[in-house]
Amino acid sequence: MDDVYIxxxxxxxxxxxxxxxxxxxxxxxNVIYSQIETHTIYGGVVPxxxxxxxxxxxxxVVREAISQASMKIEDISxxxxxYGPGLVGPLLVGVSYAKAYAYGCGKPLIGVHHxxxxxxxxxxxxxxxxxxxxxxxxxGGHTHLVNVKDYGAYEILGRTMDDxxxxxxxxxxxxxxxxxxxxxxIDRAAKEGDPEAIAFxxxxxxxxxxxxSFSGLKSAVLNYLNSCEMKGEEINTADVAASFQxxxxxxxxxxxxxxxxxxGVRKFAIAxxxxxxxxxxxxxxxxxxxxxxxxxxxxxxxxxxxxAMIASAGYYEYMKGNLAELTLNAVPNLKLSGSV
Amino acid sequence: MNILAIDSSGLAAxxxxxxxDTVKAEFSVCNKLTHSETLMxxxxxxxxASGLMLSDMDAIAVTEGPGSFTGLRIGxxxxxxLAEAIDKPVIGxxxxxxxxxxxxxxxxxxxxxxxxxxxxxxxGIYTFKKDELAIxxxxxxxxxxxxxxxxxxxxERTVFLGDGVRVFEEQIRDYCHIPYTFAPASLRxxxxxxxxxxxxxxxxxxxxxxxxxxxxxxxxxxxxxxERAEAxxxxxxxxxxxx
Numbered sequence: 001m002d003d004v005y006i007x008x009x010x011x012x013x014x015x016x017x018x019x020x021x022x023x024x025x026x027x028x029x030n031v032i033y034s035q036i037e038t039h040t041i042y043g044g045v046v047p048x049x050x051x052x053x054x055x056x057x058x059x060x061v062v063r064e065a066i067s068q069a070s071m072k073i074e075d076i077s078x079x080x081x082x083y084g085p086g087l088v089g090p091l092l093v094g095v096s097y098a099k100a101y102a103y104g105c106g107k108p109l110i111g112v113h114h115x116x117x118x119x120x121x122x123x124x125x126x127x128x129x130x131x132x133x134x135x136x137x138x139x140g141g142h143t144h145l146v147n148v149k150d151y152g153a154y155e156i157l158g159r160t161m162d163d164x165x166x167x168x169x170x171x172x173x174x175x176x177x178x179x180x181x182x183x184x185x186i187d188r189a190a191k192e193g194d195p196e197a198i199a200f201x202x203x204x205x206x207x208x209x210x211x212x213s214f215s216g217l218k219s220a221v222l223n224y225l226n227s228c229e230m231k232g233e234e235i236n237t238a239d240v241a242a243s244f245q246x247x248x249x250x251x252x253x254x255x256x257x258x259x260x261x262x263x264g265v266r267k268f269a270i271a272x273x274x275x276x277x278x279x280x281x282x283x284x285x286x287x288x289x290x291x292x293x294x295x296x297x298x299x300x301x302x303x304x305x306x307x308a309m310i311a312s313a314g315y316y317e318y319m320k321g322n323l324a325e326l327t328l329n330a331v332p333n334l335k336l337s338g339s340v
Numbered sequence: 341m342n343i344l345a346i347d348s349s350g351l352a353a354x355x356x357x358x359x360x361d362t363v364k365a366e367f368s369v370c371n372k373l374t375h376s377e378t379l380m381x382x383x384x385x386x387x388x389a390s391g392l393m394l395s396d397m398d399a400i401a402v403t404e405g406p407g408s409f410t411g412l413r414i415g416x417x418x419x420x421x422l423a424e425a426i427d428k429p430v431i432g433x434x435x436x437x438x439x440x441x442x443x444x445x446x447x448x449x450x451x452x453x454x455x456x457x458x459x460x461x462x463x464g465i466y467t468f469k470k471d472e473l474a475i476x477x478x479x480x481x482x483x484x485x486x487x488x489x490x491x492x493x494x495x496e497r498t499v500f501l502g503d504g505v506r507v508f509e510e511q512i513r514d515y516c517h518i519p520y521t522f523a524p525a526s527l528r529x530x531x532x533x534x535x536x537x538x539x540x541x542x543x544x545x546x547x548x549x550x551x552x553x554x555x556x557x558x559x560x561x562x563x564x565x566x567e568r569a570e571a572x573x574x575x576x577x578x579x580x581x582x583x
Contacts (some may be wrong), residue, residue, distance in 0.1 A: 100420070102421075
């Protein structure tokens with residue numbers, strides 16, 4: 001069979017990204033233009049500014065992805081684009097551009113679910129990984145525990161009831177003066193701190209044993225900071241960061257391993273921006289090793305939003321003949337397709 | 341020369357193919373469906389109906405703004421994608437100018453009014469001199485009274501058009517003591533054929549851009565930027581105050 005080359009385009013948040021991937025597994029180019037500096041002064045992503053930046057960046061980023069792959073557009077088999085979930089303005093830029101570009105080039109169009117993309121990031125770094133496996137997706141906008149039954153077939157076991165894990169990181173980082181983005185900054189600060197210094201709560205959701213909740217933990221951190229201030233006690237930022245991170249990691253690993261035990265999985269993967277967190281990687285790897293479960297994680301660059309993961313997920317949709325129409329719209333709260 | 345023109349800056353969406361001074365096909369809708377879903381199928385339809393191919397186009401024209409931020413994003417991302425695919429330039433046409441072009445042949449002043457929310461309108465003042473659109477006041481975002489005052493002072497026969505006509509009709513009636521009319525429904529909203537006519541002139545003057553260089557004109561910063569600038573102004577004022 002001929003090689004399949006997918007151009008993947010991702011603009012669901014604050015990264016304008018495009019990539020070319022061969023046969024769903026081999027990255028030929030992976031161009032990411034991050035707007036993070038623009039949003040840092042606002043303490044988080046401003047959707048309108050992000051949308052305007054995507055408009056400026058989308059053409060150069062896609063051009064660069066094709067040229068770094070040493071290809072011409074004629075060589076591309078199909079164009080894949082993230083159509084949700086995410087911020088509607090940013091999503092619309094990618095979707096509108098991809099539709100027009102694919103139409104103009106006479107190429108098939110594939111709509112990709114952002115979470116499906118994050119899961120697929122594991123296929124790029126672990127050529128031998130194939131479904132079934134279990135995957136924990138953790139990022140600034142998502143916290144999902146998913147049973148990957150087959151390519152494009154998912155069973156959602158648990159999700160966050162309130163804040164995403166990455167969101168909690170951002171809010172706590174702001175409260176202890178570390179700034180945006182919270183994930184990497186808390187991770188770094190935590191290395192100097194004692195994870196057992198403060199006993200923050202490990203929240204469990206009643207009823208759904210695999211669901212997550214982080215707003216209680218976030219409030220507990222804020223309450224702790226408040227009470228220190230009232231008592232005139234000095235706050236040890238490193239200890240707060242380490243103790244907060246330990247609580248997040250405990251819950252993520254705890255729920256994941258409970259599900260892994262119940263379902264008797266043999267392979268476990270993590271994905272999403274928070275999957276590059278060093279404490280989570282280590283704790284998950286140790287827990288998997290203890291149980292004899294094979295552990296997979298993407299390299300840090302593939303944990304962030306990128307076009308390669310969209311191209312990889314798009315490849316499997318393409319092979320199943322799941323093509324999108326010209327009416328494809330951005331869906332900010334898109335449910336995971338193919339889920340059962 | 342052949343131009344594909346598109347507009348999704350306001351309530352209506354529109355696409356047209358202009359070929360050697362003939363509108364080969366035009367398609368406009370105003371049906372509350374999202375532009376994201378309707379625009380590309382419409383483009384596909386007008387291209388087919390024109391009897392030409394997308395690759396026959398010399399440029400892609402688009403209303404560059406002002407307009408709904410979401411609409412401008414869809415229009416400009418679509419124009420960029422099409423232009424990039426066929427390796428042709430993008431021509432941006434100011435939205436208010438394109439609206440004024442609808443009234444070609446009108447003897448008097450033309451005042452497009454787009455509902456810009458926040459008690460403002462995207463507007464301008466135009467007239468036709470020897471079949472050419474002449475700009476008397478460039479497109480801008482101002483309170484309605486500002487533009488009405490200006491229009492009344494010029495004391496010419498005036499036509500109002502745009503989606504703002506419905507929104508501001510009562511205020512216009514109260515305020516305007518000059519002879520005026522409202523454009524008929526057929527000419528009231530943005531039309532891609534008018535965008536194409538202006539785009540052809542821009543193209544001849546070399547006013548076009550590479551798809552990578554093209555960006556819409558919003559006439560307004562985002563809310564976050566506005567609030568930040570406001571906070572800084574307040575802070576500066578406080579700093580200026582003597583102790």
